[in-house]
Every structure is written in C-alpha cells, then in structure tokens.
Amino acid sequence: MPAIVHTAAKQTVDIGPFTLECGDTLPQVEIAVETAGTLNAAKDNVILVCHALTGDAHAVGDEEQPGWWDGLIGPGRFVDTSRYFVVTMNTLGGCHGSTGPASISPDTGKPYGGDFPLVTIRDMVRAQRRCLDRLGLGELHTVIGGSMGGMMVLEWAVMYPGHVKKVVPIATAAALTSVAVGYNEAARHAIQSDPGFQGGHYYPGPGPVNGLAVARMIGMITYRTEALFEKKFSRRLQEGTNSDIPSLDSLFQVGSYLRYQGEKLVHRFDANSYLRLLKAMDTHDLARGRGSLEAALSRVKAEVLTVGIREDLLFPYRQQEELHRELVAAGKSSRLIGIHSDYGHDAFLVEYSDWGPQLQQFLEE
Ligand SMILES: CC(=O)SCCNC(=O)CCNC(=O)[C@H](O)C(C)(C)COP(=O)(O)OP(=O)(O)OC[C@H]1O[C@@H](n2cnc3c(N)ncnc32)[C@H](O)[C@@H]1OP(=O)(O)O
Numbered sequence: 001m002p003a004i005v006h007t008a009a010k011q012t013v014d015i016g017p018f019t020l021e022c023g024d025t026l027p028q029v030e031i032a033v034e035t036a037g038t039l040n041a042a043k044d045n046v047i048l049v050c051h052a053l054t055g056d057a058h059a060v061g062d063e064e065q066p067g068w069w070d071g072l073i074g075p076g077r078f079v080d081t082s083r084y085f086v087v088t089m090n091t092l093g094g095c096h097g098s099t100g101p102a103s104i105s106p107d108t109g110k111p112y113g114g115d116f117p118l119v120t121i122r123d124m125v126r127a128q129r130r131c132l133d134r135l136g137l138g139e140l141h142t143v144i145g146g147s148m149g150g151m152m153v154l155e156w157a158v159m160y161p162g163h164v165k166k167v168v169p170i171a172t173a174a175a176l177t178s179v180a181v182g183y184n185e186a187a188r189h190a191i192q193s194d195p196g197f198q199g200g201h202y203y204p205g206p207g208p209v210n211g212l213a214v215a216r217m218i219g220m221i222t223y224r225t226e227a228l229f230e231k232k233f234s235r236r237l238q239e240g241t242n243s244d245i246p247s248l249d250s251l252f253q254v255g256s257y258l259r260y261q262g263e264k265l266v267h268r269f270d271a272n273s274y275l276r277l278l279k280a281m282d283t284h285d286l287a288r289g290r291g292s293l294e295a296a297l298s299r300v301k302a303e304v305l306t307v308g309i310r311e312d313l314l315f316p317y318r319q320q321e322e323l324h325r326e327l328v329a330a331g332k333s334s335r336l337i338g339i340h341s342d343y344g345h346d347a348f349l350v351e352y353s354d355w356g357p358q359l360q361q362f363l364e365e
C-alpha cells in the first residue's frame with residue numbers, strides 16, 4: 001500500500017485492472033493524487049475535491065505553481081487546510097497524470113489513442129473510491145466539485161451513501177440539458193473533423209490542435225455571459241483592425257480573446273481526453289438504471305449543499321433548484337445557494353465571496 005504523506009504532496013496510485021461500465025477492462029490504472037493539509041488521527045477530516053472538465057489534481061497551490069482553487073482552499077481559507085485533509089485526483093480518462101488515452105497500453109506498448117474506451121462519471125467515481133481505499137481513506141467528511149466535478153459529487157452521494165457525510169455539488173445537474181449536449185457535439189465535431197485527428201491515433205504528433213482550439217472557443221462562450229463579454233469587449237475591434245471599412249479580416253476583441261483561449265488550452269490538454277470527458281458528461285444521468293431521479297436520490301444519506309449560479313448558461317440555475325426540490329421531497333437534508341455572477345458558469349472558479357462563507361459554515365456544522 002502506498003504511504004500517505006500528510007502534508008502537501010503529489011503521488012500516483014496504482015489501482016490495478018479496472019473494468020468500465022462499457023465492459024472494457026483497462027489492465028492497469030494509475031491515478032494522480034495531490035493532498036493538502038494533515039490527516040487527523042480519526043481520519044475523519046478528509047475532503048475530496050472533484051475537478052471540472054479541464055482541471056487537474058492541483059487544486060491547491062504549492063511553492064512551484066498556484067492551484068486552480070486557491071481562492072477557496074488553503075490555510076485559513078473557506079476550506080481550511082489547517083483543519084481538513086484535502087485530496088484531489090486527476091480523473092480517470094484525463095491527461096494530467098491519471099490513466100487516459102495518451103497513456104501507454106500494456107497490451108500494445110503504444111498509447112491507447114482512439115482505442116481508449118468511454119469512461120463514465122460513475123467509472124470516475126469508482127476509480128476515486130478504489131484509489132482512496134488504496135490510501136486507507138475509507139470515510140469522507142465532504143465531497144465537493146463543480147460542473148463535471150459536481151456530477152461526480154452527486155454520484156458519490158448516490159453510489160456510496162455510507163461513506164460520505166456531506167456533499168457540495170456546484171454549478172451542476174443530474175444530467176445535461178439538450179442545449180449543453182448540442183454545444184458538446186459541436187466541440188467534438190470540431191476535433192474529429194480536424195485532419196490531425198487521425199481517428200485519435202495522432203501521438204506523438206500534435207494532433208487536432210485547430211479542432212481542439214475551436215472546441216474550447218465554443219466552450220468558453222458557454223462558460224461566461226453576455227454581460228461579461230459586453231463589459232470586457234463590447235463590439236470593440238482588436239487593435240490593428242481597421243474600424244472604418246468592414247473587412248473579411250476584421251477581428252473583434254471577443255474573437256481575439258476566444259482564439260487566445262483556444263490556443264492556450266491546446267498547450268495543456270489532450271484532444272482524446274477532451275472528447276471522452278465531454279461524452280462522459282453528455283451520457284451521464286443520475287437516474288440511469290435507477291428507475292427515476294427520485295429513486296436515485298432516495299439513496300442519499302449525506303447532507304447536501306447545492307450551489308448554483310443564476311447566470312449559468314451551461315447548467316441553468318433551474319437545474320440546481322430542481323435538484324434541491326427533489327432532495328427535499330425525498331426527505332433529505334438539502335440547502336441551496338443561488339449566487340449572481342457575470343462570470344456565469346465559470347464563477348465557481350473565480351468568485352467566492354457570496355458562497356465561500358456559507359460553505360465554510362456548512363463544513364463546520
Ligand atoms: C490557473 C490555471 O492554470 S488552471 C489549470 C487547470 N485548469 C483548470 O482548473 C480549469 C479551470 N480554469 C479555467 O477555466 C480558467 O483558468 C479560469 C476560468 C479560472 C480563468 O480563466 P482565465 O483565462 O485565466 O481568465 P480570462 O478569461 O479573464 O482570460 C484572461 C486571458 O485572456 C487574455 N485576453 C484578454 N483579452 C484578450 C483579447 N482581446 N485578445 C487576446 N487575449 C485576450 C488575457 O491577456 C489573459 O491572458 P493570460 O491567461 O495569458 O494571462
């Protein structure tokens with residue numbers, strides 16, 4: 001069993017062969033894990049953080065690199081690492097240290113590429129559970145995460161009700177709306193129609209970089225809001241563009257920004273993982289195989305604090321309201337916070353003042 005290091009630490013945990021919901025077995029699975037804080041003697045202060053689509057295990061910063069949730073988690077912050085032992089894993093199927101399409105298949109000695117199977121949200125959660133077992137961490141104080149991470153949070157509450165005391169699903173839902181699935185289809189099509197895609201067998205080449213950039217551009221529009229774009233860019237043209245005569249080359253600031261965001265993602269994300277994680281979100285439904293959402297939620301034992309962003313275009317606030325309503329109807333302990341933010345969906349990664357204090361209180365009660 002791997003040793004647990006009880007301060008900020010990174011490790012890769014071998015969880016062995018792993019059979020997915022689709023029936024395929026990955027012969028060897030590794031999960032990249034980062035921890036922050038100290039595990040107490042009773043082992044009852046563990047908070048599991050589940051990342052969103054392009055996140056990774058580095059939620060909490062260290063001397064080398066800031067973490068993507070530093071505004072929320074750290075010593076003396078809303079999730080206080082001087083009290084809690086925070087564990088974050090790169091998801092199975094991802095591209096930041098855990099087994100995914102770019103990993104070498106033990107069967108062929110080559111990267112899986114296009115042969116890597118679909119990993120569902122439930123597979124991701126089962127892999128997390130097995131990883132925690134390997135680390136000797138059976139019980140969770142809280143599971144928290146946003147967007148795709150929030151889907152995992154809800155699955156934790158349903159799949160392992162006896163193992164988690166509290167859950168905090170943020171900017172998420174029991175299943176994506178048809179519009180969100182539509183955006184994801186357009187993003188996948190951009191990647192798969194790029195000549196660099198080659199059916200997913202593009203390693204060690206750069207792969208479908210243009211398609212991935214376009215996919216991110218589409219995504220970014222859904223992660224923000226009209227109000228934010230109006231404030232930041234309005235209809236201004238990018239510097240150097242002739243504003244007097246309309247031209248095919250006219251570049252708006254918003255266009256330049258989206259292109260930049262697309263290029264930025266290409267340097268830190270693998271297209272094969274992007275395709276699979278989008279599909280995992282599309283195909284996810286908390287009710288699948290459980291009769292109904294009501295039946296699924298009837299299994300929940302954890303206290304639930306749902307956080308929604310009222311301006312979220314991707315996971316509309318009505319979805320978090322519905323989740324809360326269903327939980328209450330099922331007699332569960334459920335609270336809902338609806339914040340306002342021009343950031344829209346991405347607010348959970350950038351704005352904490354409206355919900356951080358309530359989260360802190362929820363954790364400490
Ligand atoms: C911190 C990390 O690296 S995260 C790594 C792991 N990834 C994740 O966890 C995923 C979640 N994170 C995210 O989605 C994002 O990082 C967010 C939401 C937290 C913040 O997004 P950001 O891209 O940092 O912020 P924002 O949308 O304001 O964009 C700012 C960038 O756009 C650039 N920009 C702004 N206007 C324009 C324009 N008109 N034309 C071109 N570029 C522009 C800025 O110069 C800035 O560039 P920089 O990132 O090189 O500094």
Ligand SMILES: N[C@@H](CCO)C(=O)O
Nearest residue numbers: 052053054055147223
């Ligand atoms: N900005 C988030 C959006 C998806 O929730 C990410 O890239 O993971």
